[in-house]
Amino acid sequence: MTGAELVFVPLGAVALGSSVLVVTTDQLVRAALWLVVALGALAGCFLLLAAELVAWVQVLIYVGAVVVLLLFGIMLTRAPIGRSVDLDSGNRVAALVVALGTAGTLVTVVVGGFRTASIDLGDGSAGSAGTVGAGLFRYWVLPFELLSVLLLAALVGAIVLSRRDIGPRARDGGED
Amino acid sequence: MHVVYPVVLAALLFSVGVYGVLARRNAILVLMSVELMLNAVNLNLVTFDAWLKDTLASGQALTLFVIAIAAAEVGLGLAIVLLVFRNRSSIAVDQLRDLADRDAPSAVPGETVAEREAAR
Amino acid sequence: MTAALAVPVVLAPFLAAAVGLPLGRRLPPGIVAIAGTAVSAVLAIAVAVSSRPAETLARLTPTGGIAVTVGVRVGGLSATVAVMVTLVALAVQVYSVGYLRGDPRYPSYAALVSLFTAAMLTVVLSADLLLTYAGWEVMGVCSYFLIGHHWERPAASSAAVKSFLMTRFGDVGFLFGVFVLGTAAGSFRITDVLAAVPTMSHTTVLAAALLMVVGVVGKSAQFPLHSWLPDAMAGPAPVSALIHAATMVAAGVYLVALLFPVFLAAPLALDVLAVLAVVSMLGAALAAFASADLKRVLAYSTISQLSLMFAALAVGGRTAAIAHLVSHAAFKALLFLCAGAVITAVGGGLLTDLGGLRRAMPVTFATMTVGFAALAGFPPTSGFFSKDLVVAAAGHAASGEAALVTVAVAWLVAVAVLLTAGVTAAYATRAWLLTFFGTERPAREAGPVLTGPLLALAAPALLLGLAALRWPELRPEWGSALASVAVVVLGAGVVLARWRAAPGRDPADLLGRARPLLASAWHTDDLYERTVARAVTGLAERVVAVDDRVVGRAVTGSGRNAGRLGGLIRLSQNGNPQLYLTGLLAGVLLIAVGVVVLA
Numbered sequence: 001m002t003g004a005e006l007v008f009v010p011l012g013a014v015a016l017g018s019s020v021l022v023v024t025t026d027q028l029v030r031a032a033l034w035l036v037v038a039l040g041a042l043a044g045c046f047l048l049l050a051a052e053l054v055a056w057v058q059v060l061i062y063v064g065a066v067v068v069l070l071l072f073g074i075m076l077t078r079a080p081i082g083r084s085v086d087l088d089s090g091n092r093v094a095a096l097v098v099a100l101g102t103a104g105t106l107v108t109v110v111v112g113g114f115r116t117a118s119i120d121l122g123d124g125s126a127g128s129a130g131t132v133g134a135g136l137f138r139y140w141v142l143p144f145e146l147l148s149v150l151l152l153a154a155l156v157g158a159i160v161l162s163r164r165d166i167g168p169r170a171r172d173g174g175e176d
Numbered sequence: 177m178h179v180v181y182p183v184v185l186a187a188l189l190f191s192v193g194v195y196g197v198l199a200r201r202n203a204i205l206v207l208m209s210v211e212l213m214l215n216a217v218n219l220n221l222v223t224f225d226a227w228l229k230d231t232l233a234s235g236q237a238l239t240l241f242v243i244a245i246a247a248a249e250v251g252l253g254l255a256i257v258l259l260v261f262r263n264r265s266s267i268a269v270d271q272l273r274d275l276a277d278r279d280a281p282s283a284v285p286g287e288t289v290a291e292r293e294a295a296r
Numbered sequence: 297m298t299a300a301l302a303v304p305v306v307l308a309p310f311l312a313a314a315v316g317l318p319l320g321r322r323l324p325p326g327i328v329a330i331a332g333t334a335v336s337a338v339l340a341i342a343v344a345v346s347s348r349p350a351e352t353l354a355r356l357t358p359t360g361g362i363a364v365t366v367g368v369r370v371g372g373l374s375a376t377v378a379v380m381v382t383l384v385a386l387a388v389q390v391y392s393v394g395y396l397r398g399d400p401r402y403p404s405y406a407a408l409v410s411l412f413t414a415a416m417l418t419v420v421l422s423a424d425l426l427l428t429y430a431g432w433e434v435m436g437v438c439s440y441f442l443i444g445h446h447w448e449r450p451a452a453s454s455a456a457v458k459s460f461l462m463t464r465f466g467d468v469g470f471l472f473g474v475f476v477l478g479t480a481a482g483s484f485r486i487t488d489v490l491a492a493v494p495t496m497s498h499t500t501v502l503a504a505a506l507l508m509v510v511g512v513v514g515k516s517a518q519f520p521l522h523s524w525l526p527d528a529m530a531g532p533a534p535v536s537a538l539i540h541a542a543t544m545v546a547a548g549v550y551l552v553a554l555l556f557p558v559f560l561a562a563p564l565a566l567d568v569l570a571v572l573a574v575v576s577m578l579g580a581a582l583a584a585f586a587s588a589d590l591k592r593v594l595a596y597s598t599i600s601q602l603s604l605m606f607a608a609l610a611v612g613g614r615t616a617a618i619a620h621l622v623s624h625a626a627f628k629a630l631l632f633l634c635a636g637a638v639i640t641a642v643g644g645g646l647l648t649d650l651g652g653l654r655r656a657m658p659v660t661f662a663t664m665t666v667g668f669a670a671l672a673g674f675p676p677t678s679g680f681f682s683k684d685l686v687v688a689a690a691g692h693a694a695s696g697e698a699a700l701v702t703v704a705v706a707w708l709v710a711v712a713v714l715l716t717a718g719v720t721a722a723y724a725t726r727a728w729l730l731t732f733f734g735t736e737r738p739a740r741e742a743g744p745v746l747t748g749p750l751l752a753l754a755a756p757a758l759l760l761g762l763a764a765l766r767w768p769e770l771r772p773e774w775g776s777a778l779a780s781v782a783v784v785v786l787g788a789g790v791v792l793a794r795w796r797a798a799p800g801r802d803p804a805d806l807l808g809r810a811r812p813l814l815a816s817a818w819h820t821d822d823l824y825e826r827t828v829a830r831a832v833t834g835l836a837e838r839v840v841a842v843d844d845r846v847v848g849r850a851v852t853g854s855g856r857n858a859g860r861l862g863g864l865i866r867l868s869q870n871g872n873p874q875l876y877l878t879g880l881l882a883g884v885l886l887i888a889v890g891v892v893v894l895a
Contacts, residue, residue: 004177012185019189019212023196028204035208042189042215049182051222054239058218061243066211066250073204073254077261087202089270091874095198098878101885103191109892110183117179119227126226127236135233136240143237147244154248161255164262198878269874276871 004121008048015041026087028079032070039063049119051127182223189216203257203267207250214246299352301343302368302421305378308336309385310414313407320403326393329406333389333413337382340417344375351423351487362478369423369486373618377420377550380622381543383756384629385413387749388538391633394745395534395640405445409538412438416543420550425474425484428551432470432515435544436463442539443531452530459524466514466521470551473507476500477558486554493557505558505565509572512548516602519576523821525599526583529591529645533636536591541598541632542625549605549621553614563701570610570705574712577603579818581719585726586804586814590635590645593727596817597671598628600716604686607709610701613689615769620686623678627670627757630750634664637746638731641739647727647802652736659747661732663754668728670757672721673784680781681761681772687713688776714783721787726803729791734800 018037025031039062046055125131136144189212196209218239225235261267312332320328353367389409396402415438418431437460444456478484480500481492493501512518517525517540528540539545552559552569559566577600584596601624608617637660638653639645654661670679690713693706701709741747764770791803804811813819868875 002177005181008177008181012181016185016188016192019192022208022212023192023200023205028202031205031208035211038189038212039215042219045182045185045219046222048177049222049226051226051236051239054218054222054236054243057240057243061247062211062215066247069250069254070204070208073207073257076258077204077267079202079204086268087205088199089201089268089874091270091872091878092199094878094882095195095874098198098882098885099191099195101889102194102881103188105885105888105892106187106190107184110187111180114179114183117227119177119179119223120229121177121226122229126229126233127222132233132236132240135231136237139232140234140237140241143241147241151244151248154252158251158255161252161259194881198874198881270872272873273871275873275876276869 004048008045011041011044011048014038015045026083026085027081028074028084028087029071029081032067032074035070036063036067039067046127049127050121050124052124053127053129053132055127179223179227182219186216186219186223189213189219201268201270203260203269204254206269207253207257210253211246211250214242218242299350299368299370301339301346302350302370302378303352305336305339305343305382306368306414306417306421308332308339308414309410309417313411313414316403316407316410320407326389326402326406329410330386330389330393332410333382333386336413336417337379337386340375340378340382343370344379353423353485362482362484364426365424365485366427367423368421370421373550373553374420376618376622377546378417380625381413381416381420384542384625384753385409385416385538387629387633387753388534391537391636391746391749392532392534394743395532395636401445405442405532408438408441409535412442412539412544416547419547423486425478425486425489428486429467429471429474432511432547433467435539435547436460436467436515439463439528439539439544442535443528445532445535446530449530451527455524455527455530459528462521462524463514466511468511469507469509469514470511473504473511476504476507477555480504490555490557493561496561498562501558502562502564505562506568508551508555508558509565509569512551512606513572516545516548516606517599518548518572518603518606519579520572520820522576522580522599523817523824526587526592526595526817529589529595533591533632533639536595537629537632537636540595541628545598545602546605546621546625549602549609549617552606552609553618553621556609556614559609566610566701567705569606570701570709573603573606573610574708576600577607577712577716578719581716581723582807582814583817585719585723586807586811588647588815590638590647590650590727590731591632592645593647593723594628594631594635597720597723600720601628601671604683604713604716607713608686608689611690611693611706611709613686613692616682616685616689619764619770620682623670623682623757623760626753626760627667627677627679630663630753630757631667631671633746633750633753634660634667637742637750638664640742640746642737647730650731651734651800652732653739654732655736656739657741659741659750663747663750664731665728666754666758668724672724672788673717673780674721674788675777675781676762677758678756678760678762678764680777681764681770683717684772684777684780685770687717687780688773691776691779714779717780718783718787721784722791722803725788725791729795730802733795 015038018034018041021034022031022038025034039058043055043058043063046052046058193209193211193213193216196212197206200206200209221235221239221242223235225233225239228235257267260272264272309329309332312328316323316328316332349371351367351369353365355363355365389406392402392406392409396405399405412435415431415434419428419435422428422431440456440460443459444453446452447456474484477489480496481489483489483492496504514521525540525545529536531540559569580596580599580603584593584600587593587596601620605617605620605624608614608620635645637657638650641653641657641660642650666677670677673680673683675681687710690706690710693701694703694710696703696706790806794801794803794806807814816822868879
């Protein structure tokens with residue numbers, strides 16, 4: 001076990017444990033906070049894999065933006081702060097079976113497939129902003145630009161969906 | 177570093193996300209679980225990028241794209257959740273049952289001649 | 297050359313039918329049909345005059361197994377019959393123009409008669425047994441349509457169905473006879489089949505001959521499949537003249553004559569044929585004597601006269617049978633056409649409604665007298681000569697000269713033929729008296745379109761026998777001639793005497809209490825109604841019940857069970873998207889595990 005692995009395993013354990021808490025906790029706000037922990041631990045994992053830029057983007061966008069958005073959502077839907085009893089649906093047992101099955105299958109397959117593969121991180125510059133930026137703007141320019149259009153469309157769509165004064169109300173005369 | 181560690185972690189995170197999507201009622205928690213699944217995929221992408229030493233940096237570029245799309249998805253998803261909440265005062269996904277098959281079965285398909293004549 | 301002439305003999309009326317069916321309404325009535333039949337008649341006469349046997353064959357398409365060929369085969373027999381068919385058809389076509397004037401269905405009628413003529417000529421001239429069978433069936437269909445010409449009358453439509461079913465029953469026998477002969481000979485060519493008869497086993501020949509007897513009994517309305525012919529008189533009179541007197545019903549006789557070597561090799565079949573012929577001959581003659589309707593009298597008389605031909609064939613008188621076939625075609629077609637004229641003038645065919653038409657319809661009277669005289673067998677009409685040939689043939693067989701059938705059967709035939717001759721003279725005289733004598737009633741002679749064919753047919757009915765004296769084998773023999781004339785005079789004399797004693801009364805009263813029995817042809821129809829018809833109806837009801845209770849239940853049951861199963865599956869469609877997603881992912885997982893495990 002190398003040094004990187006020694007650091008990776010506890011980070012992974014934190015990520016996994018906090019993600020399990022995200023899907024099991026009975027307090028909505030705590031779930032969002034555990035998600036922060038999980039995503040942050042994952043950002044650490046990215047760093048260990050020499051994906052420097054990705055790690056910081058993860059922290060910025062996921063931890064900074066997405067989770068904040070989710071918290072907004074929680075509050076706008078007037079969710080109770082504190083314990084609530086009905087966060088799990090009646091589908092729990094089936095969900096557990098399917099999830100364990102998925103885990104079993106995937107783990108079996110990946111362990112079988114990559115038992116001997118190992119990563120040579122080299123000088124660690126593979127994930128630097130310079131390398132990734134060069135790749136992004138040299139080879140991935142078209143998808144990158146398309147993505148900007150997609151984001152714009154999502155923005156417009158989110159606004160249209162959220163505002164009360166536009167949308168379907170004018171057509172079919174009432175949503176409630 | 178062995179590839180097995182990150183990919184096993186990704187597989188487990190994905191399964192946790194699957195459980196969350198299938199087991200949680202609250203739509204926002206479902207969205208969070210979806211984020212977990214997306215992140216598991218991201219971890220895989222980064223791992224294989226590092227392992228294969230891709231000259232195009234495609235794994236990391238795709239990870240960035242996924243993150244951007246995830247942000248868009250969360251934005252739209254929350255807008256939809258808010259709309260549902262406004263309309264129904266609830267965001268429990270298992271109560272959104274408009275897809276249910278409601279009509280009772282119509283007439284009995286087919287009957288024998290004798291039955292038809294008896295009915296007359 | 298002969299064969300090249302013979303092909304258009306068949307094709308001309310067929311073309312007339314093909315043109316007449318779509319275009320008949322736009323053209324002057326009858327022009328296509330008459331032209332086609334006339335061309336065919338001229339060519340048939342040319343073929344007969346050239347009188348060399350000829351045969352053409354073409355194999356249209358490989359059919360596997362035994363080859364099916366198409367072609368014509370001309371011989372003395374077929375040429376003679378072809379001339380007879382085309383001439384009668386021509387007379388009938390001309391007559392129909394007048395008889396069906398103003399009938400909206402005339403164009404299809406004329407086309408069907410043309411098609412029928414083509415089919416009959418196919419039967420006569422075909423070189424291949426399967427082609428013969430095809431013509432045989434087309435005749436049956438045309439007969440069905442033409443009997444049902446006035447399908448709005450229930451009697452006509454049910455008579456059409458009845459005739460179709462009964463002849464079809466016989467046709468099955470014919471078809472299987474063809475199969476037996478064809479497989480035994482390795483070819484359906486008539487020439488090959490006839491050549492191969494000596495090599496066939498006795499059982500095969502007997503089976504084929506008996507099956508053929510079934511076929512001709514159905515088509516020629518012999519006992520026990522006779523009862524469709526009297527009912528078929530619901531069709532128009534010219535149809536009866538052509539199909540139910542001169543041609544289709546005679547096709548059975550022609551076929552037996554054509555395949556005579558087959559029957560010669562199976563004497564038992566000839567015995568059966570003789571017995572059936574004797575029963576039909578006497579039974580139908582007596583029924584004709586008792587019948588109350590002019591056309592039914594003629595129908596029963598047709599059955600009886602056809603039996604006479606079969607009897608002649610059975611005792612080996614092939615020439616006699618064909619001679620009688622030709623002369624019968626002439627005088628019976630004449631009689632039917634005359635009956636049509638009478639029915640047109642009076643408005644009905646019941647003998648009690650007729651009478652005293654002697655002065656009002658002189659042409660019809662004269663020609664019908666010739667027809668009845670030929671039917672009864674008075675010299676010197678054609679009927680006398682041909683009937684005498686039959687009597688002579690029966691006499692020879694009875695005296696053991698040409699021992700085809702057993703002597704007992706030959707005696708039976710001889711006695712029956714003579715008895716029938718007497719009864720025939722009696723009923724012919726009776727019908728003649730009841731139609732033209734007695735109290736006069738107002739009527740108008742038919743127009744020239746109707747009387748022309750009558751005169752044209754009266755000539756051969758009167759003179760054919762005299763003309764045939766050229767050939768030595770067609771000359772009468774003194775002994776049989778005297779015997780038959782004596783019987784004929786006796787039969788006619790009894791009726792005449794009765795008429796003298798009680799003018800205006802139906803001479804059928806002579807039969808006394810037996811009359812209703814005879815008029816219904818020995819209650820055969822009732823018998824069939826009680827046995828065959830009821831059994832078939834019962835069976836059909838049972839089949840319907842099985843279809844409803846078993847097949848129908850199975851069908852509806854499977855539908856219902858599928859519905860119930862669907863109801864179970866519907867329960868999963870509860871609208872919960874999480875459940876759907878769970879199912880989806882579980883399915884993906886199963887597939888993935890399957891791939892991992894099985895790969």
